[in-house]
Amino acid sequence: MRSVARQRRELVATAVGLVVGGVAYFLALFDYRFDPTRTAVRLGYGSNFFDLQAEAFLNGRIDVPTDSLGIEGFVVDGKTYMYFPPFPALIRIPVLLVTRAFDGRLSLLSMAVAWVLFAVMTAKLLWLVRRVVTHGRPVTRFEALAAAVFLVAATGGTVVIFDASLPWVYHEVYVWAVALVVGALYWLLRTAIEPSRANALWLAGFALAAGLTRTPGGWAIAIGAMTVGLALRLGRLGPEGRRRWRLPFVAGLAPLAVAMGYNLVKFGHPYLFPLERQVWTSVNAHRREALEANGGTITGLQFFPTSFVNYFRPDGIRFVDYFPFITLPGQPAQAHAGAFLDQSYRTGSVTAFMPLLLILSLVALPYLARRTRDRQRRALRPVVFAGVLVSGGVMAYGYLAYRYTSEFVPGLLVAGAVGLWAACEFLLRRGGRLRRVALAGAASLAAFSVAANMLTAHASAAMTWRGEPLRSYVASQLDHHVPWTQGVRRMVTQSDSLPAEGVTDQLHVVGDCEGLYLHTGDAYEPWVLVERRANVVVVDVQETIRPGRTPLFIVHATKDRFVQLETKRDHYARVVIANEDGDYAGPWFPVYGGGSFRVGVSVAGDLGYAEVTSTPGGFVGYVPFTEWNENWEARPGTIDFAFRSPHRAVKQGITLHREEGLPLTLCPxxxxxAG
Incomplete structure (x- = not known):
């Protein structure tokens, strides 16, 4: 009966930990609403890359259609390639064989499946490490509680929750990479302590999938597997393993060879990709400067001090007295030791956002360094080494962003699991009060990590999608704040135009609530539109109407575009958009002498475009409003009336009047x- 009870403790602890972690993950993934085909941005950019690659595979090709990847494409010998490895594309093929109805909208579903795999393999790895550390001793009640806390922190309190906020290629690939590397670490440890053919095959499968998802993870697992093979050959993991050393060695080497071969076919290099051939490099002067300053690459040990400081700084987090209360640092990551960075964004640190896992990983170091004759405990060393090695790529990379801390998660989980069970062994020999204090502290840190990553994820989703989610987010900032403070109200400023500079979370009102803007804190797109009042022109029609054109609006972005009214003799009018590519006209509609009609321009913040409509007539077209300039910095545009009010176009037989658009609700x- 006691044995059954102890098994139940393991099952209950696992279930509780994964349920809590799963709730956190799926709330972030769905952004608190049920939309299984949600994408990171309304236009779907970045959410269709793996679909394009899967379709190319079905057509017997590796390259994808020209210009289909935008700035992310690599053009080699006239063909466009995606630099992401293909595993997330391969798993889409069964869906594409059945239907094309979900093209470009499969990222969320893919990330949901990836988390399930991640959760299962994390739990299996945790209990396998315990078996090694404790030699299979029955689970105590204290250990079950500690395991549940660990699983909450591991599956619901890491940067993977932040990754879930944006269902597009940049984050999808990291969720899969973490899941597959954690699975590979489990099978690597299984193979190290039980070097059977079945275990080696599982290891090879996970290693191959990891290598075809993210290069650093694939290389780390391959090196770890070959290290285990050599350790077996030398008898470091027991004399009975000498004859089976080839199993893990080949399980690491063969998948590595496949991943290297795929990259060679695309780019002629076993693991690097030619940044000088990326479309982004051709349009961005700073990228070209970074390549020149770093010898034609943006990888190297010169970036290690910068990465170490930013990814492990204790203050790599920001606390504010308004919603979301916990967020990323207010400034983009800064370079150190003279490094010339390619790009950097507001970047949270491992230390600040995942403190429990980092502490447990540090606890594991003296345990792993201790001399032991126990071959199973020795097997932990190459596995932890492989997990830590995954982060080697981002530590030497001149591009900093919070999502890149995903590379640290596998190492934190395997080392943290060792630290957890080593700490439990120590605490079980001490008093109950110390155990209760330690467990309460661990639970508090786990809860903090869950909250910090969920709140940061929600802010990221709102600022990336924009439109109504961003408006609701700002309204939440106004509604939820620390009671005895001014909260976000003190961040409100007002002037006749949008200032060039600002501070993170600043809310700026242009004019008499003509527009409301939020400062993101990032260098490349500092201001985003929250809401903007429409510009409206009332056109009064005279008894006689003649052919002609009259400008109504000027939309200022990186270029000026014009909205014009065209009339003809038989009492018909239409709205024309004049831009650098020529004219685009809406439908003709009848107008009558003595009557009037309206033409309006409103901005859809989630599209970054101004929408031109008329009543009657309806939709005319879109005009770019937020555009990237020659330095690839984005800034919202402005819209001006093209006439002084009122204006009479005598030749056409019309009179123009300005009219206030519908009033905003949040801005007033x-x-x-704010007073």
């Missing part, structure tokens, strides 16, 4: 409450 409230 914000101004009123």
């Amino acid at each position: 409230r914000l101004l009123n409450e």
Whole structure:
């Protein structure tokens, strides 16, 4: 009966930990609403890359259609390639064989499946490490509680939750990479302590999938597997393993060879890709400067001090007195030791956002360094080494972003599992009070990590999608703040135009609530539109109407575009958009002498475009509003009337009047409450 009870403890601890972690992950993944085909941005950019690659495979090709990847494409010998390895594309093929209805909308589903695999393999790795550390001793109640806390922190309190906020290629690949590397680490440890053919085959499968998802993870697992093979050959993991050393060695080497071969076919190099041939390099002067300053690459040990400081700084987090209360640092990551960075964004640190896992990983170091004759405990060393080695790529990479800390998660999990069970062994020999204090502290850190990553994920989703989610996010900032403080109200400013500079989370009102803007804190797109009042022109029609054109609006972005009204003799009018590519006209509609109609321009923040409509007539077209300039910095545009009010176009027989668009709701409230 006691044995059954102890098994139940393991099952209950696993279930509780994964359920809590799963709730956190899926709330972030769905952004608190049920939309299984949600993408990171409304236009779907970045959420269709793996679909394009899967379709190319079905057509017997590796390259994808020209210009289909935008700035992310690599053009080699006239063909466009995706630099991401193909595993997430391969798993889409069964869906594409059945239907094309979900093209470009499979990222969320893919990330959901990846988390399930991640959760299962994390739990299996945790209990396997315990078996090694404790030699299979029955699970105590204290250990079950500690395991549940660890699983909450591991599956619901890491940067993987932040990754879930944006269902597009940049984050999808990391969720899969973490899941596959953790699975590979489990089978690597299984193979090290039980070098059977079945275990080696599982290891090879996970190693291959990991290598075809993210290069650093694939290389780390391959090196770890070959290290285990050599350790077996030398008898470091027991004399009975000498004859089976080839199993893990080949299980690491063969998948590595496949991944290297695929990259060679695309780019002629076993693991690097030619940045000088990326479309982004051709349009971005700073990228070209970074390549020149770093010898034609943006990888190297010169970036290690910068990465170490930013990814492990204790203050790599920001606390504010308004929603979301916990967020990323207010400034983009800074370079150190003279490094010339390619790009950097506001970057949270491992230390600040995943403190429990980092502490447990540090606890594991003296345990792993201790001399032992126990071959199973020795087997932990190459596995932890492989997990830590995954992060070697980002530590020597001149591009900093919070999502890159995903590379640290596998190492934190395997080392943290060792630290957890080593700490439990120590605490079980001490008093109950110390155990309760330690467990309460661990639970508090786990809860903090879950909250910090969930809140940061929600902010990221709102600022990336924009539109109504961003407006709701700003409204939440106004509604939820520390009671005895001014909260976000003190961040409100007002002027006749949008200033060039600002501070993170600043809310700027242009004019008399003509527009409301939020400062993101990032260098490349500092201001984003929250809401903007439409520009409206009332056109009064005279008894006689003649052919002609009259400008109504000028939309200022990186270029000026014009909205014009065209009329003809038989009392018909239409709205024309004049841009650098020529004219685009809406449908003709009838107008009558003595009557009037309206033409309006409103901005869809989630599209970054101004929408031109008329009543009657309806939709005319879109005009770019937020555009990237020659330095690839984005800034919202402006819209001006092209005439002085009122204006009479005598030749056409019309008179133009300005009219206020529908009033905004959030902006006046914000101004009123901010005083």
